Amino acid sequence: MCLNLAIFLGKIISFISKRLSFGAGATWPGEAALRINPHILSSFASQFRKGIILVAGTNGKTTTASMIKTILEAQGLSVVHNASGANLTNGIVSACIGQANWLGKIDADWGVFEVDENSLPIVLAELKIQNSKFKTTTKNLKFIIVLLNLFRDQLDRYGEVDVIAQKWQRAFPRLDTGNQAIKPYQFIANADDPLVAHLGEAASSRPGLEARALYFGLNDPKRFVKAVDHATDSIFCLNCGGRLSYEGMYYSHIGIWYCTKCKEKRPIPDVSDWKSPLPGLYNQYNTLAAVLVAQTIGISDKKITESLVSFAPAFGRQEHIGNAYIFLSKNPTGFNQSLRTVLELGSKKLLLVLNDRIPDGRDVSWIWDVDFEMIPKDVSVRVSGDRVYDLALRLKYAGIKTTLYENLEDALATTGSFYVLPTYSAMLEVRKILKGKKIL
Amino acid sequence: MKLSIAWLYPDLMSTYGDRGNIIVLTRRCQWRGIETRATQVTLETPARELAHCDLIFMGGAQDRQQKLVGEDFLKRKGPVVKDMVEKGIPALFVCAAYQFVGHYYKPYRGEKIAGAGIFDLYTEHPGDQAKRMIGNVVAELISSLSSRVRSDGDAISFGEIASSMTPRNDNTIVGFENHGGRTYLGPKIKPLAKVIKGFGNNGEDGHEGAVYKNAIGSYFHGPLLPKNPYIADWLIGKALEVKYGKEIPLAELDDTLEWQAHDSIL
Numbered sequence: 001m002c003l004n005l006a007i008f009l010g011k012i013i014s015f016i017s018k019r020l021s022f023g024a025g026a027t028w029p030g031e032a033a034l035r036i037n038p039h040i041l042s043s044f045a046s047q048f049r050k051g052i053i054l055v056a057g058t059n060g061k062t063t064t065a066s067m068i069k070t071i072l073e074a075q076g077l078s079v080v081h082n083a084s085g086a087n088l089t090n091g092i093v094s095a096c097i098g099q100a101n102w103l104g105k106i107d108a109d110w111g112v113f114e115v116d117e118n119s120l121p122i123v124l125a126e127l128k129i130q131n132s133k134f135k136t137t138t139k140n141l142k143f144i145i146v147l148l149n150l151f152r153d154q155l156d157r158y159g160e161v162d163v164i165a166q167k168w169q170r171a172f173p174r175l176d177t178g179n180q181a182i183k184p185y186q187f188i189a190n191a192d193d194p195l196v197a198h199l200g201e202a203a204s205s206r207p208g209l210e211a212r213a214l215y216f217g218l219n220d221p222k223r224f225v226k227a228v229d230h231a232t233d234s235i236f237c238l239n240c241g242g243r244l245s246y247e248g249m250y251y252s253h254i255g256i257w258y259c260t261k262c263k264e265k266r267p268i269p270d271v272s273d274w275k276s277p278l279p280g281l282y283n284q285y286n287t288l289a290a291v292l293v294a295q296t297i298g299i300s301d302k303k304i305t306e307s308l309v310s311f312a313p314a315f316g317r318q319e320h321i322g323n324a325y326i327f328l329s330k331n332p333t334g335f336n337q338s339l340r341t342v343l344e345l346g347s348k349k350l351l352l353v354l355n356d357r358i359p360d361g362r363d364v365s366w367i368w369d370v371d372f373e374m375i376p377k378d379v380s381v382r383v384s385g386d387r388v389y390d391l392a393l394r395l396k397y398a399g400i401k402t403t404l405y406e407n408l409e410d411a412l413a414t415t416g417s418f419y420v421l422p423t424y425s426a427m428l429e430v431r432k433i434l435k436g437k438k439i440l
Numbered sequence: 441m442k443l444s445i446a447w448l449y450p451d452l453m454s455t456y457g458d459r460g461n462i463i464v465l466t467r468r469c470q471w472r473g474i475e476t477r478a479t480q481v482t483l484e485t486p487a488r489e490l491a492h493c494d495l496i497f498m499g500g501a502q503d504r505q506q507k508l509v510g511e512d513f514l515k516r517k518g519p520v521v522k523d524m525v526e527k528g529i530p531a532l533f534v535c536a537a538y539q540f541v542g543h544y545y546k547p548y549r550g551e552k553i554a555g556a557g558i559f560d561l562y563t564e565h566p567g568d569q570a571k572r573m574i575g576n577v578v579a580e581l582i583s584s585l586s587s588r589v590r591s592d593g594d595a596i597s598f599g600e601i602a603s604s605m606t607p608r609n610d611n612t613i614v615g616f617e618n619h620g621g622r623t624y625l626g627p628k629i630k631p632l633a634k635v636i637k638g639f640g641n642n643g644e645d646g647h648e649g650a651v652y653k654n655a656i657g658s659y660f661h662g663p664l665l666p667k668n669p670y671i672a673d674w675l676i677g678k679a680l681e682v683k684y685g686k687e688i689p690l691a692e693l694d695d696t697l698e699w700q701a702h703d704s705i706l
Contacts (some may be wrong), residue, residue: 155456155618160502230459235451241508243483362575363616365661368460389701393666396697397463 006036007104010097026086030093041089041126044096044106050077050142052111053293054123056168057148057196058161059334060286061087061114063278064148066314067290069112074307075299077109085315087116089123117150117164121171144296146289147189147196151252152233152369153331154361161233165195172203188292190285191217191267192254198238201267214296216288217256217269223281224248224255231332231369239264250281251340252333271295277311278318280341282334316427321434324351324412329421330360332369339374342419348378349418351411352395353426354385360423364390372398384411385426409433441688442475443679446493448517449501450480452509453537456618458499460663461532464672465495472691474680483508487516493529495679496521500535500661510553513540518556525558530678531655534664538650538657539563539621559652560626574618576705577638577660579648581611582631612636613648613668614705615660623659625650632656654678667705669698 010033017028033040045052055065062085069081082095092113100106115123127143147168150161158164189200200213225248232253235244242261249255258265269288276287287308294304313319316328327338329352342350356362364387372395375381383391384405395402405411408426412433422430447462462478469476481490490496501509521541525531533541542561544552548568555562613633622642625631631641632649640648640659649658656671658664665672673690680688 152455160455162502162504230454232451236505236508363456363618363661365457365460365616365663368457368463368663368666369454387704389697389704390667393697393701394460397460397467397666 004104006033006040007097007100008102009033009036010094011100011102014094014097026082026084026094027088027090028094029097030086030090030095033093033097034090039126041093041096041123043104044093044100045111045127047106048080048108048111050109050297051144052113052127052142053144053146054120055112055114055146055148055289056117056120057146057190058117058151058153058331059337060148060282060289062314063283063317064146064286064289065112065114067277067286067308067311068293070311071290071294071299071304071307072110072112075303078107079110079112080106080108081112082114083314085114087114088119089126092123117153117158118167121167124171142297143185144293145185145187146293147187147199148285148289149190149193149254150195150233151331151333152231152366153334155363155366161195165199169199169202172199186296187213188289188296189213189215190254190289191215191269192250192256192285193234194244194253194257194266195234195238197267198264213267214270214292215267216271216285216292217266218250218284218288219256219269219272220250221248223250225251229333229336230371231336237262237264251337254285275305277308278313279345280318280337282337282341283318316422316431319431321431323415323417324420324430324434325417326420326422326427326430328424328427330423332366335367335370335421336374338421339370339372342421343374343376343379345419347419349380349382349414349416350375351382351384351414351418351420351422352391353408353411353420353422353430354383354387354391355423355426355429356387357425359425367391367394370394372400375400382411382414384408385423441473441680441684443469443477443495443676443683444493445476445478445495445497446481446490447478448481448490448496448498448521448537449483449505449509449513451482452505453499453501455500455502455505456535456616456661457663458497458534458661461497461499461534461665461672464663464665464669465497465676468669468672468693469676471693474676481517483512487520490517490520491524493524494683495675496524496529496531496655498531498533498537498540499663500537506536506540509540514554514556518558522556522558525653525655528654528678528682530675530682532664532675533559533655533657534661535619535659538659539623541657542623543626545621558655559650559657560628561623561650561657562626563621563623565621570620572618572620573639573643573659575616575638577615577617577640577648578636578706579613579633579638579640579660580636581613581633612702612706613658613660613664613671614702615658615662615664615667617659617661619659623650628652632658654682667698667702669693669695 010029014029069079080099190196204212234253237259240262244257247256271292274291276284319326329335329338381402383402392404541558542555546552546564548565629650629652631647632651
């Protein structure tokens with residue numbers, strides 16, 4: 001009864017918010033349903049025929065989850081996915097409500113959900129609740145947990161990178177089933193991020209796991225950076241505290257790392273070479289993660305390749321609207337990666353947009369950790385956003401001339417192709433101006 | 441003219457855009473033709489490299505990183521920094537560094553963690569239920585500092601500096617704070633500023649930061665110096681004065697953008 005009422009209310013709200021095209025339509029139905037039934041997620045989760053894939057990490061969640069969805073759907077599998085990037089529990093529940101019928105029944109093979117860093121422990125706890133149901137229903141169901149990376153991001157909201165890693169590590173043991181017959185969890189982790197790899201190794205030794213964690217990573221010395229990025233977060237060994245050494249770094253603290261003190265080292269990747277459908281080194285990692293997920297559930301390499309050929313970027317992630325290319329850039333590492341990619345693509349016109357609203361983080365200090373100094377002199381740079389003066393000031397000290405626009409619409413009024421690097425809420429605004437109201 | 445800036449633990453204590461303070465100090469020197477070098481001083485760097493620097497900066501850190509720094513700072517670098525501060529070498533300590541130069545930090549659970557005792561202050565964390573102090577902050581420099589600081593040595597007051605080095609009458613500082621610990625000043629150190637908006641040192645006594653001789657401690661990042669350029673210039677001025685033994689006037693720079701960014705927080 002409680003479930004039905006929650007679904008009913010959720011669906012009504014979903015219907016109304018879609019009709020009136022409220023921006024928050026991606027979270028309200030879930031929020032309302034959770035108020036009535038706080039464990040509604042577990043009721044949904046047990047209905048997927050094949051399993052659930054969770055994608056967590058600071059950067060690349062949306063793109064990776066979207067790639068996984070694309071691959072699965074190309075195999076004729078049906079997928080429920082929080083495509084609008086609403087990645088708190090309420091967003092995941094909203095996605096389920098959107099797909100469920102009025103009785104709360106979901107007819108789908110897979111749930112593919114990107115999960116916010118802080119929400120991962122909550123979501124995992126919900127999955128454990130419904131774990132008991134699997135014992136009687138199906139034993140072939142899979143849970144795949146993808147750990148992409150951890151970078152400093154919105155410290156006022158998320159706290160420090162290490163705090164998030166600790167929360168995750170504490171949440172993983174809760175996954176233990178206690179029943180050796182059912183081992184449904186599979187970790188897929190980034191070997192090249194020392195913090196994430198450490199979590200993968202720690203999780204691998206837990207009972208109740210299907211197998212040790214599987215790893216993706218790059219073996220490509222040609223792509224090692226010559227100068228180390230300033231924004232590195234985890235260059236000290238999690239095991240012994242010693243300074244990590246690197247055979248080479250790809251970006252930030254991502255690279256082929258090892259500890260000279262305790263001999264802990266980067267795990268050998270299970271997949272390290274795959275053509276990325278999108279430019280940028282960070283998308284190479286997103287691709288490897290998605291491919292490893294697909295391989296894990298038994299999709300052939302040939303089919304994976306075929307299904308990724310026509311992959312279209314997720315909204316705001318290298319999205320092309322009119323003469324603008326939008327590259328969401330929301331933290332130092334993300335910004336550095338976006339900048340590097342658009343400059344490699346030969347961009348001569350940039351618009352950087354900095355907001356400081358709740359989804360962006362209220363603290364804009366992080367722009368001083370971005371290596372804007374890499375922008376060549378012949379690139380014209382416009383700046384805008386709520387904190388346009390902070391951004392212009394940062395660029396002044398990087399030796400880069402900017403044109404300052406207090407009004408975002410004016411900043412977007414330009415001819416010829418240009419690249420927009422906005423923070424999250426700024427990205428939504430940019431899309432709204434360029435495209436009209438709807439998020440998707 | 442030449443200046444050498446010591447940047448303490450850039451790979452461990454640089455969490456909230458702290459590098460911005462170094463960039464601003466370096467650039468503002470270069471724009472005035474002062475040759476400047478920032479020396480990165482970290483765990484493996486011998487403490488003697490610190491000793492011939494003219495200005496010191498140390499920033500914020502995460503808990504794990506702060507633990508890694510702990511022993512090295514307390515045993516090796518801290519005593520050198522203490523001597524330098526006592527001699528009037530200007531310094532800026534932000535967030536975790538500000539806590540670290542005090543007598544101790546008391547976490548809500550567990551033992552007190554010793555500090556370097558450079559500043560007469562201590563910090564306590566009131567418990568995990570206590571609210572973290574987060575948000576944009578504005579404070580006003582305490583001009584009554586002048587006589588006291590001056591009687592202590594040859595330092596000029598912040599109040600005077602604020603109005604003499606800029607065409608403005610106000611002497612506000614702006615930034616962003618994010619800390620759980622509450623810092624309390626002892627009798628041998630003065631607060632830097634009076635909080636107008638935000639929490640400051642402890643959210644109780646209305647004070648923000650601390651100043652001792654030519655060294656400043658503050659919870660403000662943002663980072664502190666870009667939007668408060670006159671504090672950067674005060675540090676540079678002091679560094680030159682101590683090094684060359686006389687007051688050296690600094691060429692005025694066009695700070696229009698700096699003040700626009702400053703005013704956008706007020």
